Amino acid sequence: MHIRNRFTLISSLIFGIIFTLAAVFIYWMFRQNAQRQLYKDLQKTCLISGIYYLEKDELTLNEHKQIKVQFEHLIQESMVAVIDMEDRIRYGSLVDEDNITQELLEEIRQRKQLSFHSEDFFYYGMFYHDNQGDFVVIVKESGQQFFNLMWQLAIVLLSVLGIGLMSIILLSIALSKIAYRPIRKVIEEVNTRNHENLTGSIPYSNTNDEIQELIESYNKLLSRVDNVFSAQKNFINYVSHEFKTPLTASAVGLEVFLQKERTNLEYQSMAQQTLENIYQLEGILTNLKLLAGVQSSPEARKTIRIDEILWAVIDQSTERYNVPVRVDMQVDDYQLLEVNGAETQLHIAFTNLIENAIKYSEEKPIDILFSEENNHLKILVIDYGKGILKEDLPFIKNAFYRGKNSRHIPGSGIGLSLTDLIFKHHNITLDIIPSSKGTKVTLTFPNKL
Numbered sequence: 323m324h325i326r327n328r329f330t331l332i333s334s335l336i337f338g339i340i341f342t343l344a345a346v347f348i349y350w351m352f353r354q355n356a357q358r359q360l361y362k363d364l365q366k367t368c369l370i371s372g373i374y375y376l377e378k379d380e381l382t383l384n385e386h387k388q389i390k391v392q393f394e395h396l397i398q399e400s401m402v403a404v405i406d407m408e409d410r411i412r413y414g415s416l417v418d419e420d421n422i423t424q425e426l427l428e429e430i431r432q433r434k435q436l437s438f439h440s441e442d443f444f445y446y447g448m449f450y451h452d453n454q455g456d457f458v459v460i461v462k463e464s465g466q467q468f469f470n471l472m473w474q475l476a477i478v479l480l481s482v483l484g485i486g487l488m489s490i491i492l493l494s495i496a497l498s499k500i501a502y503r504p505i506r507k508v509i510e511e512v513n514t515r516n517h518e519n520l521t522g523s524i525p526y527s528n529t530n531d532e533i534q535e536l537i538e539s540y541n542k543l544l545s546r547v548d549n550v551f552s553a554q555k556n557f558i559n560y561v562s563h564e565f566k567t568p569l570t571a572s573a574v575g576l577e578v579f580l581q582k583e584r585t586n587l588e589y590q591s592m593a594q595q596t597l598e599n600i601y602q603l604e605g606i607l608t609n610l611k612l613l614a615g616v617q618s619s620p621e622a623r624k625t626i627r628i629d630e631i632l633w634a635v636i637d638q639s640t641e642r643y644n645v646p647v648r649v650d651m652q653v654d655d656y657q658l659l660e661v662n663g664a665e666t667q668l669h670i671a672f673t674n675l676i677e678n679a680i681k682y683s684e685e686k687p688i689d690i691l692f693s694e695e696n697n698h699l700k701i702l703v704i705d706y707g708k709g710i711l712k713e714d715l716p717f718i719k720n721a722f723y724r725g726k727n728s729r730h731i732p733g734s735g736i737g738l739s740l741t742d743l744i745f746k747h748h749n750i751t752l753d754i755i756p757s758s759k760g761t762k763v764t765l766t767f768p769n770k771l
Contacts, residue, residue: 326498326499326501326502327498329494329498329501329502330491330494330495330498333490333494334487334490334491334494337486337487337490338487338490341483341486341487341490342483345479345480345482345483348479349472349475349476349479352472352475353472353475356468356471356472357444357468360444360463360468361437361444361446363396364437364444364445364446364461364463365435365437365446365448366396367396367397367402367446367461367463368402368446368447368448368459368460368461369448369459370389370392370393370396371393371396371397371402371404371414371459371461372404372448372450372452372457372459373389374386374389374390374393375402375404375412375413375414375459376404376413376450376452376454376457377389377452379453379454380453401414401415401416401461401462401463402414402415402416402459402460402461402462403415403416403417403419403422403459403460403462404450404457404458404459405422405427405457405458405459405460406455406456406457407455407456407457409424409427412457416460416461416462419462421440421443421445422445422460426447427447427458430447430448430449430458430460431449431456431458433449434448434449435447435448435449439465442464442465442466443462443463443464443465444462444463444464444465444468445460445461445462445463446460446461447459447460447461448460504533505533505536508533508536508537508540512540569599569603572595572596572599572600575592575595575596576592576596622664623662623663623664624662624663624665625660625661625662626660626661626662626663626665626668627659627660627661628659628660628661628668628699628701628767629651629659629692631665631668631669631672632649632672632676632690632701633649634669635669635672635673635676636649636676636690638673639673639676639677639680642677643677643680643681644685645680645683645685645686645687645688646687646688647676647680647687647688647690648687648688648689648690649690649691649692650689650690650691650692651692652691652692652693652694653692653693653694653699654694655694658694658697658698658699658767659692659699661748661767663748664744664747664748667744667747667748668744668748670740670741670744671740671741671744671745674738674740674741675703675738675741675763676688676690676703678738679703679704679705679761679763680705682705682707682708682709682760682761683705683706683707683760684706684707684708686705686706686707686760687706688703688704688705689702689703689704690702690703690704691704696769697769698766698767698768698769699766699767700764700765700766700767701764701765701767702762702763702764702765703762703763703765704760704761704762704763705760705761706759706760707760707761708760709756709757709759709760709761710754710756710761711756712756715754715756719738719739719742719752719754745765749767749768750765750766750767750768751764751765751766752764752765753766
């Protein structure tokens with residue numbers, strides 16, 4: 323069942339139950355009040371009847387006339403019986419009544435008053451003490467008017483209930499169509515996507531509701547899917563290119579080598595070249611394993627000094643590259659230099675970061691600045707080379723991506739993405755700021771508080 327139909331069914335069912343309970347409650351309350359009022363009127367009639375028949379000898383003529391007027395007015399739709407202690411009807415027109423039994427009369431004498439009803443009539447009985455003796459006064463009145471009134475009320479309530487339920491169903495259908503119209507648009511938009519336009523974001527209005535949150539989440543998912551597709555595409559291009567070069571070089575060399583007999587020196591040269599190609603392939607595989615390893619099996623952590631790791635990386639890099647590295651330490655609280663992390667991973671990340679700066683510096687010096695800001699450690703790595711093109715900046719952290727102005731520089735396109743991944747695992751923020759004269763990389767460490 324569609325959510326829209328389920329919403330209509332549930333809302334109609336809930337309001338239907340509420341309206342039904344309300345109608346039943348109204349009917350029950352009205353019936354109870356009407357019946358209570360009817361018995362109250364019968365009680366008054368019963369009392370007036372007793373006074374009219376039994377107090378005539380004790381009232382003045384004028385008082386009795388007033389009682390007679392009330393009696394004649396009240397007794398129009400009622401019948402009265404005044405019964406003595408021998409169960410004989412002394413006064414009134416209520417005779418041959420099957421519902422008035424000896425047991426009933428005894429119950430009235432014991433309880434002093436009693437109200438009851440049959441299928442068609444209402445009764446009220448009262449024990450009346452007089453100077454002539456003790457009597458039971460019973461008044462009987464037809465219930466036809468009461469039952470007609472209850473039937474009319476039931477018809478009105480059922481009609482209102484039926485109209486209300488139909489209105490609720492129609493209104494729920496209309497509201498569900500309006501409420502789920504944005505979802506329907508999203509479904510239609512998603513159904514139009516294929517491999518050609520899969521990564522395009524879905525447009526939405528700024529409604530600040532759950533629909534907007536859903537579309538934003540879906541757009542974020544599309545962005546991540548796009549990144550995965552781009553990474554896969556770059557991975558295929560990277561592997562095909564990087565593997566093809568050493569494999570082709572080895573294959574061509576071996577083919578040429580097999581054309582004629584070679585000297586021992588040529589054999590050694592060929593073996594050395596093939597071995598270098600194998601090492602290159604091994605390095606590519608090592609980088610891929612490192613990237614996968616950081617994502618799947620994190621290294622055990624311990625407290626380490628960032629400056630010690632960085633000094634070790636600088637010593638290692640300056641031995642390999644003839645580029646000076648200048649370090650400026652402006653940290654007063656040396657506890658900021660202590661980080662709980664994976665030493666090997668951080669060593670790899672800083673090695674990639676420093677060697678990238680050296681490779682793209684065009685043999686100009688590298689500056690590294692340690693500073694503290696709002697109880698955060700910050701490290702700024704600056705090179706003064708060609709920098710990063712603006713169109714490459716959004717993708718520079720993606721795996722296997724290489725900037726347009728760095729194609730001639732040896733590299734795999736894995737280093738920076740691996741570095742960023744390691745820093746993220748350590749809650750270290752890596753920001754890249756390109757400029758006309760080189761690149762600035764800022765590392766912001768977590769707050770020590």
